[in-house]
Amino acid sequence: MPATIRDVARLAGCSIKTVSRVVNGEPYVTEETRARVQAAIRAVGYAPNISARRLVQNKSFQICILMYPGLLQPASGILSLIMDIGYEENYDILFQPYFPTHARSKRKLVSLIYEHRIDGFVTTPPCDAEDFVSELLDTFKVPLVQINPFNRPEKTPFVASDDIEGARGMMEHLLGLGHRRIAFLMGPRNMRASFDRLEGYKQALEAHSIPFDPALVRDSEFTFDGGYTAARLLLEGSPRPTAIFAGNDEAALGAIYAARELGLDVPGGLSVCGCDDIAAAGRTWPGLTTIHMPAEELIETAVRLLIQILKGSLPSSNQVFLQSRLVLRGSTAPPAEAST
Amino acid sequence: MPATIRDVARLAGCSIKTVSRVVNGEPYVTEETRARVQAAIRAVGYAPNISARRLVQNKSFQICILMYPGLLQPASGILSLIMDIGYEENYDILFQPYFPTHARSKRKLVSLIYEHRIDGFVTTPPCDAEDFVSELLDTFKVPLVQINPFNRPEKTPFVASDDIEGARGMMEHLLGLGHRRIAFLMGPRNMRASFDRLEGYKQALEAHSIPFDPALVRDSEFTFDGGYTAARLLLEGSPRPTAIFAGNDEAALGAIYAARELGLDVPGGLSVCGCDDIAAAGRTWPGLTTIHMPAEELIETAVRLLIQILKGSLPSSNQVFLQSRLVLRGSTAPPAEAST
DNA sequence: GCGCGTGTTGACAACGTTGTCATATGCCTG
DNA sequence: CAGGCATATGACAACGTTGTCAACACGCGC
Structure with missing residues (x-):
C-alpha cells in the first residue's frame, strides 16, 4: 500500500x-x-521499508537493553532519553526484561540473537553475572556493553559508577552526625554493587577505627521485603543500631516501614539511608537520604558507546566511570542518645 | 553467517x-x-530470518504501546507479562514513550507507522486524547485498541476500568469513617479518569446529601508536585478538610508530604487516599489507602485483543470493562475532631 | 481403464531495498 | 587529440523468506 x-x-x-x-x-x-x-x-x-533494508544489509539496526525488572525500573526520564538517542542514531532500542535462570528469558534471548539478529546488547546488573548470557553473546560475537558489570575484564567495554567511593561518602555523613552503631543491608551476591558498597562501609569504619561487627550486616536482597525483614530483626535485637545504611533504596524504604511499625521515629529514633535515588525516595516522608546513581547517564553512555562500536568507529575509551553524589534529605539525623 | x-x-x-x-x-x-x-x-x-519474513509478508509482527511516561511507568510485572504474551503470540511488543504535542514524539510515531510498519497500536491515557494520534492511525487504517480512552466511540475497541464506581467506593469508605469535609485532587483535562473520578466523588456526596463545594476541588495534574502544592493550599486555608481524596497516587504522595511538612499526622490529623495502587503506595509509611487499578490486566487484555484483531479472528467483544478494588492501608482513619 | 480428488513436492516469482559493476559524460593533462 | 580520471547514472543481482501454481503419485468409484 x-x-x-x-x-x-x-x-x-x-x-x-x-x-x-x-x-x-x-x-x-x-x-x-x-x-x-x-x-x-x-x-x-x-x-x-525498514524490513527490506534490514534484509539486504543483514543488520537489524536494533540494540537491546537486558534488565532485571525487579531491580531496574525504566524511569520516565530514561525512556524518553533512549527514544531520543534511538531517533538520532537510527537505531531501535529494545528494553528486554531478563530474569536470570528463567527458561523463557533464555529462549527469548536466543531468539533475539538468532531470529531478530539484534546488532548489540547492553546488560544491566545482575544479567551480566549469568554465565548463559555472557557465553551466548560471546559465542555469536554480538557486541556488548555492560553497565556496572560484576567482573571488569580488560577487553569488554563497560560503564560503571564508583560504588565504593559512594558508600564511603555516605558513611562519612553518618559518622559525621555521630553514629557509631551503623547497620548495613547487603544486596544479592550476583551484583558487584553489593560487595562494593559493603567495602565502602568497611573502609569508612576502619578509617574511624570502629571495629567491623558482622552482626550488623544483614541480607536484604535489595528488595523492600528484604529490607523490612532485616530491619525488623536488627531493631528487635539489642543493642539497636542507631542508623541503617541500606545497600539500595528499596531496602531502605522497607527498613523505614519496619521502624515506623515498631513505633520508632525516622530520623528521630533511627536514621536510614539508601543508595540509587529512585523516584520513590523523594516521594516519601521524610525524604530518603541516598546516593544518587547517575542511571540516565550510565544508560546513555552505554548506548552511545555501543552504537559507536557498531558503526565501526573505535571509541577513545572502552571503560567509563561516572560519579555518584550524596543526596541529603530528611531520613538521617544525629543519634538521639549518646550511643554506647 | x-x-x-x-x-x-x-x-x-x-x-x-x-x-x-x-x-x-x-x-x-x-x-x-x-x-x-x-x-x-x-x-x-x-x-x-525475521526481516525476510517481514518483507515478504508485508507485516512487521510488531505492536506498539504508546504511553506517557510521566504517568504510566511500566512496572516490573507488566514488563514480564508483556514479554510472555509476545513470546507466545510471536509478536514483538514495543513500549514507546509518547509526549503529547512533542514534535519529536510525533515524528517518531510517523516513523513507526511509515517505516516500521507497526501492525497495531495500544494507546494509554492521555495519548489517545491527542487528535494527531487518532487521526494518523485512522488515516493509515492501523488497528488500534485503547486503554481507558477519553472518548468511547461505538466502533473503536477499548479496555477500560470503571473509575466512577471506584471513586464512589473510596468515598463511601471515607464517609463511613465519618469524614464530611473531603477535598478532591483533580487530574489533567485530557484524561477521562480525571472527570470520572470527580464524578464518583460528586455522586457519593449527593448520595449522602452533602453539598458539593467547588473550593474543595483542586488541580493536581496527577503529579507529586501538583498534589503537594494543592494540598499545601488546602491545608493552610480554613476550614481545613479532614480528608484528601487524590485522583491518583502520585498526587496523594505529594499531599502526604505536604501534610507532614506542616506537622500534620497522617492519618491522625488528615486522611489521604489515592487511586491506581502504584508500587510506591505500599512502600511508604503509612501505606497509602488507594484504589487498585488492574493495570496488568488492562494491558494484557488490550494486547491480546489487538493480536486477535490482527490475526483476523473477530473477538467476541470489542469493549471490555475491568473492575478495580479498594485497597485499605494505613493512610485513612476517622477524623480526629467531630467535624463541623 | 479413465477421470477425479487429495496428498505431497518443488520451481519460480515476488517482496523492497542496497551493493556491484558497467557505462556515459565532461574535463583536465600532456 | 588521445588518454585518464572524476562525476553521474542505471541495469541487474542479491538478501531469505513466503505465495502461487504446476506436477506427480496414489487411491477410489464407475
Whole structure:
C-alpha cells in the first residue's frame, strides 16, 4: 500500500538506485536530480521499508537493553532519553526484561540473537553475572556493553559508577552526625554493587577505627521485603543500631516501614539511608537520604558507546566511570542518645 | 553467517518450500519428511530470518504501546507479562514513550507507522486524547485498541476500568469513617479518569446529601508536585478538610508530604487516599489507602485483543470493562475532631 | 481403464531495498 | 587529440523468506 522506491523513481524519471542514493545521502547525485527526487518522495509519501533494508544489509539496526525488572525500573526520564538517542542514531532500542535462570528469558534471548539478529546488547546488573548470557553473546560475537558489570575484564567495554567511593561518602555523613552503631543491608551476591558498597562501609569504619561487627550486616536482597525483614530483626535485637545504611533504596524504604511499625521515629529514633535515588525516595516522608546513581547517564553512555562500536568507529575509551553524589534529605539525623 | 533455509533444504534433501512448510507448521508434509527436516534444522542451527519474513509478508509482527511516561511507568510485572504474551503470540511488543504535542514524539510515531510498519497500536491515557494520534492511525487504517480512552466511540475497541464506581467506593469508605469535609485532587483535562473520578466523588456526596463545594476541588495534574502544592493550599486555608481524596497516587504522595511538612499526622490529623495502587503506595509509611487499578490486566487484555484483531479472528467483544478494588492501608482513619 | 480428488513436492516469482559493476559524460593533462 | 580520471547514472543481482501454481503419485468409484 505505501509507496515504494520504484514509485518515486518513476515520478522523478530516474532509476531506483538514484533514489536510493538520495535517500541515504550518498554522493554522485547532481543537485538538480536530488531536488527532483526529493520532490517526488514528498509527492508520493515515500518512506523506505525498514524490513527490506534490514534484509539486504543483514543488520537489524536494533540494540537491546537486558534488565532485571525487579531491580531496574525504566524511569520516565530514561525512556524518553533512549527514544531520543534511538531517533538520532537510527537505531531501535529494545528494553528486554531478563530474569536470570528463567527458561523463557533464555529462549527469548536466543531468539533475539538468532531470529531478530539484534546488532548489540547492553546488560544491566545482575544479567551480566549469568554465565548463559555472557557465553551466548560471546559465542555469536554480538557486541556488548555492560553497565556496572560484576567482573571488569580488560577487553569488554563497560560503564560503571564508583560504588565504593559512594558508600564511603555516605558513611562519612553518618559518622559525621555521630553514629557509631551503623547497620548495613547487603544486596544479592550476583551484583558487584553489593560487595562494593559493603567495602565502602568497611573502609569508612576502619578509617574511624570502629571495629567491623558482622552482626550488623544483614541480607536484604535489595528488595523492600528484604529490607523490612532485616530491619525488623536488627531493631528487635539489642543493642539497636542507631542508623541503617541500606545497600539500595528499596531496602531502605522497607527498613523505614519496619521502624515506623515498631513505633520508632525516622530520623528521630533511627536514621536510614539508601543508595540509587529512585523516584520513590523523594516521594516519601521524610525524604530518603541516598546516593544518587547517575542511571540516565550510565544508560546513555552505554548506548552511545555501543552504537559507536557498531558503526565501526573505535571509541577513545572502552571503560567509563561516572560519579555518584550524596543526596541529603530528611531520613538521617544525629543519634538521639549518646550511643554506647 | 547463520544458516539459511537453503542450507536446511540441502541437508534434508528437499526444496526450500518444504522446509518453509515445516517451519510454519503447514500441512501437506509427510511425517517422515517433517522429521528429516527438523533434524536438519537442528543440525545446522537454523532460525528463520525475521526481516525476510517481514518483507515478504508485508507485516512487521510488531505492536506498539504508546504511553506517557510521566504517568504510566511500566512496572516490573507488566514488563514480564508483556514479554510472555509476545513470546507466545510471536509478536514483538514495543513500549514507546509518547509526549503529547512533542514534535519529536510525533515524528517518531510517523516513523513507526511509515517505516516500521507497526501492525497495531495500544494507546494509554492521555495519548489517545491527542487528535494527531487518532487521526494518523485512522488515516493509515492501523488497528488500534485503547486503554481507558477519553472518548468511547461505538466502533473503536477499548479496555477500560470503571473509575466512577471506584471513586464512589473510596468515598463511601471515607464517609463511613465519618469524614464530611473531603477535598478532591483533580487530574489533567485530557484524561477521562480525571472527570470520572470527580464524578464518583460528586455522586457519593449527593448520595449522602452533602453539598458539593467547588473550593474543595483542586488541580493536581496527577503529579507529586501538583498534589503537594494543592494540598499545601488546602491545608493552610480554613476550614481545613479532614480528608484528601487524590485522583491518583502520585498526587496523594505529594499531599502526604505536604501534610507532614506542616506537622500534620497522617492519618491522625488528615486522611489521604489515592487511586491506581502504584508500587510506591505500599512502600511508604503509612501505606497509602488507594484504589487498585488492574493495570496488568488492562494491558494484557488490550494486547491480546489487538493480536486477535490482527490475526483476523473477530473477538467476541470489542469493549471490555475491568473492575478495580479498594485497597485499605494505613493512610485513612476517622477524623480526629467531630467535624463541623 | 479413465477421470477425479487429495496428498505431497518443488520451481519460480515476488517482496523492497542496497551493493556491484558497467557505462556515459565532461574535463583536465600532456 | 588521445588518454585518464572524476562525476553521474542505471541495469541487474542479491538478501531469505513466503505465495502461487504446476506436477506427480496414489487411491477410489464407475
